[in-house]
Amino acid sequence: MTLSANRVPGVEARAGKFPGPSLIPELNAIQARLGWLPREELEQLARETRRPRYEIEGLISFYPHFRTTPPAKVSLHVCHDLSCWLRSADDRIAELRERYGEDTDVELVEVSCLGRCDVAPAAAVNERPAPVADVDALVTAARDTGTGEAEAASRTEPWPNDPYPAGAERYASLRALLAGDLAAEDVVATLEASGLRGMGGAGFPTGRKWGLVAGAEGDLKYAICNADESEPGTFKDRQILADQPHLVLEGLLLGMAVIGAELGWVFIRHEYGPEERVLRAEIDALREAGVIGPDACGSGRRLELDVFVSPGGYILGEETALLECMEGHRGEPRNKPPFPGGYGLHGRPTLINSVETFADVPVILQRGADWWGEQGKGDSVGWKFFAVSGHVEHPGVYCVPMGTTVRELIDQAGGVLGGAAVEAVQPGGASSNFIGPDQLDLALDFGTLAEAGTMLGSGALVVLAEGTDLLAASTNVLRFFRNESCGKCVPCRVGSTKAHTLLSGVLDSGSSTLDETQRARILQLEEAMRKTSICGLGQVALGPVVSVLGLDKGGAAAREQPRPGGPEGQPDR
Numbered sequence: 001m002t003l004s005a006n007r008v009p010g011v012e013a014r015a016g017k018f019p020g021p022s023l024i025p026e027l028n029a030i031q032a033r034l035g036w037l038p039r040e041e042l043e044q045l046a047r048e049t050r051r052p053r054y055e056i057e058g059l060i061s062f063y064p065h066f067r068t069t070p071p072a073k074v075s076l077h078v079c080h081d082l083s084c085w086l087r088s089a090d091d092r093i094a095e096l097r098e099r100y101g102e103d104t105d106v107e108l109v110e111v112s113c114l115g116r117c118d119v120a121p122a123a124a125v126n127e128r129p130a131p132v133a134d135v136d137a138l139v140t141a142a143r144d145t146g147t148g149e150a151e152a153a154s155r156t157e158p159w160p161n162d163p164y165p166a167g168a169e170r171y172a173s174l175r176a177l178l179a180g181d182l183a184a185e186d187v188v189a190t191l192e193a194s195g196l197r198g199m200g201g202a203g204f205p206t207g208r209k210w211g212l213v214a215g216a217e218g219d220l221k222y223a224i225c226n227a228d229e230s231e232p233g234t235f236k237d238r239q240i241l242a243d244q245p246h247l248v249l250e251g252l253l254l255g256m257a258v259i260g261a262e263l264g265w266v267f268i269r270h271e272y273g274p275e276e277r278v279l280r281a282e283i284d285a286l287r288e289a290g291v292i293g294p295d296a297c298g299s300g301r302r303l304e305l306d307v308f309v310s311p312g313g314y315i316l317g318e319e320t321a322l323l324e325c326m327e328g329h330r331g332e333p334r335n336k337p338p339f340p341g342g343y344g345l346h347g348r349p350t351l352i353n354s355v356e357t358f359a360d361v362p363v364i365l366q367r368g369a370d371w372w373g374e375q376g377k378g379d380s381v382g383w384k385f386f387a388v389s390g391h392v393e394h395p396g397v398y399c400v401p402m403g404t405t406v407r408e409l410i411d412q413a414g415g416v417l418g419g420a421a422v423e424a425v426q427p428g429g430a431s432s433n434f435i436g437p438d439q440l441d442l443a444l445d446f447g448t449l450a451e452a453g454t455m456l457g458s459g460a461l462v463v464l465a466e467g468t469d470l471l472a473a474s475t476n477v478l479r480f481f482r483n484e485s486c487g488k489c490v491p492c493r494v495g496s497t498k499a500h501t502l503l504s505g506v507l508d509s510g511s512s513t514l515d516e517t518q519r520a521r522i523l524q525l526e527e528a529m530r531k532t533s534i535c536g537l538g539q540v541a542l543g544p545v546v547s548v549l550g551l552d553k554g555g556a557a558a559r560e561q562p563r564p565g566g567p568e569g570q571p572d573r
Helices: 024-034 039-049 053-062 089-100 132-143 172-179 184-194 206-215 236-243 245-259 273-289 319-326 355-367 369-374 406-412 446-451 470-484 490-508 516-532 536-540 543-551
Strands: 074-079 106-111 122-125 128-131 222-227 263-268 304-309 350-354 383-390 396-401 422-426 460-465
Touching: 024 039, 024 053, 024 304, 039 053, 074 089, 074 132, 089 106, 089 132, 122 132, 128 132, 172 184, 172 245, 172 355, 184 206, 184 245, 184 355, 184 369, 206 245, 206 350, 222 245, 222 319, 222 355, 236 245, 236 273, 236 355, 236 383, 236 396, 245 263, 245 273, 245 304, 245 350, 245 355, 263 273, 263 319, 273 304, 319 350, 350 355, 355 369, 383 406, 396 406, 406 422, 406 460, 422 470, 470 490, 470 536, 470 543, 490 516, 490 536, 516 536, 516 543
Parallel strands: 074 106, 222 263, 222 350, 263 304, 383 460
Antiparallel strands: 074 122, 122 128, 383 396, 422 460
C-alpha cells in the first residue's frame, strides 16, 4: 500500500521518500567501530544500500550522537542539567576545564542529562558513565588501556512489583497465554480492571490501549517498549531495566501476543550501554530457552525481540518521533491523528508503552486487578517508581504506593541535604511545573497533581533546597528544552530561544525577578507555544518558568499544566 493512496494525514511528506530499511543501526555500528563516521565509510554505505548521500547526511546532521570528525583520545562529557546543576555541576565543570582545557588528548563537552542523576554531577568518559569524582581516574585509564565497560547498577532485594520469588520459573503469564490457558481478552480485561495507566507521562489507560491496538485492522502489527527516557531527573526506567529485564520483556511479549504482533523492539537511549547489555543477555537467554523464536514456548507462534539503539535526542521519547527514527528518518514528531495504535511503524498498528508500564503487567496478571488496586494509598492504585534527585541526602530510585505524598517520598530519600527546608519541588520531571513548600502533602497521583497545576509526568521528583534561585533553576530547565527542540515547528523553535535569551539576560544582570514587561512577554510566549506547538515538548517547555513566577506570588498561582498531545507521553513518552 502507498501513503498517497491512503491519504493518511500527518505523514504525506514521507510518501515515496527513502522507503527503508533504516540506516541508523548501520551508522551506529560504524561509529561504534571507529568512533566517528568517516566520509569513505558513508560513501560505501550509500553504494551498498543504494541510498543517496544527502539522505545519510540529513540523518547525521539531526542526531547528536553522530560525529563527522575524529574524536580525541579521551571524550569527556559532563551534564549541566537541573539535577547536576543543583549539585554544583557548574563549579565541577569549571574545575575540569582548568585541569583539561589545554590537554590535546581530552575533549570536554557539556551535555544534557545522561540519565545518572543519582550520582550527580554525572559524567561519561569514552561513553563510560560515572560520577564526576571518578573522572580523573577514568581519564588516566582512557589514556592507557581504556576505561572498560561499566556494569549496570543493580540491587539484590526484589522490588514489590516482581511476582517471581528467587528460583521460580519466570514468564508464567506469557506461557499461560501461549498455551491457551489465558485468553487475550482476559488479559485486556484484567488490565482495564486494574486501573493501570501508562507510566511514561500521559497516563493513558493501558488495558484500553491494548484493546484498541488488538482491534485495529491489519494482519501485520508491531510492539515497542519506549526506553528512551532522556529528561533531566529521570532515571527510574534505567534501574528497572537493570533489575527487572524479565518483567519488561514479559510485558512486551504479552502485549505482542495480545495484539497479534510477531516483532517487538526495546528502543533504548545510547547512553544506557550497561542496561542494553543486560537486555541483550536476557533476550539471548529467552531465545536459547525457546521462549521466543519461530515456535515461542512450543505454541507454534512466532515472537521475535530486538533492541534498537537511539542515536540521541530527547525528542525521540515522543512516540511518533521515535517511529520516524526507527523508519530511518529525522526524528520529527508527526501531526496527530493518526495515532500509532492505528497507524504506527511503517504504517502498521503499533503498541507503544514505557518500561515501567510493561514491567507492571506480569504482577497484575499473576495476582489480579484487585491486588494491584489495594497496593495504592487512598483512591490511588498500584505501585509507582520514582527517581528522586536534587537536594536530597540519598538520591536514587524508590518504589512506593501510588498516592504517597511528596513529603513522604522526600523523607524516604533521607530528607533535604543538611536538614534544610524545601524551596520547591518538580514532582514529575523537567516537564512538570514547580510546586512550593506549602504543597508537600500532595498525593503523588495523576489526578491530584493535575488539580494542583502540575503533573506526575515521568516520575522524576527533583528537590530544591531553601535558598535556591528558582528563576535560575527554571531557566536551566528551559535551556534543556530549547536545545532539544527538533526545530520542526516555529513556536517551539523560536519561542524557546526568545524566552531563554530574555531570562538569561535577567540572570546575567544579577537579578532574579522580572519586571512587568518581561513577565508579560514570557506569558505571551508560553501561551503561543502551549497552544500551537506540534508536540508536548513545546507545549510544556515554559510551564516550569511560569510556575516559578506563580510561586513568587505564594505558590498557588501556578498555571494549569498543559497536557501532552497523545497516549503515553511526556511528550507522548
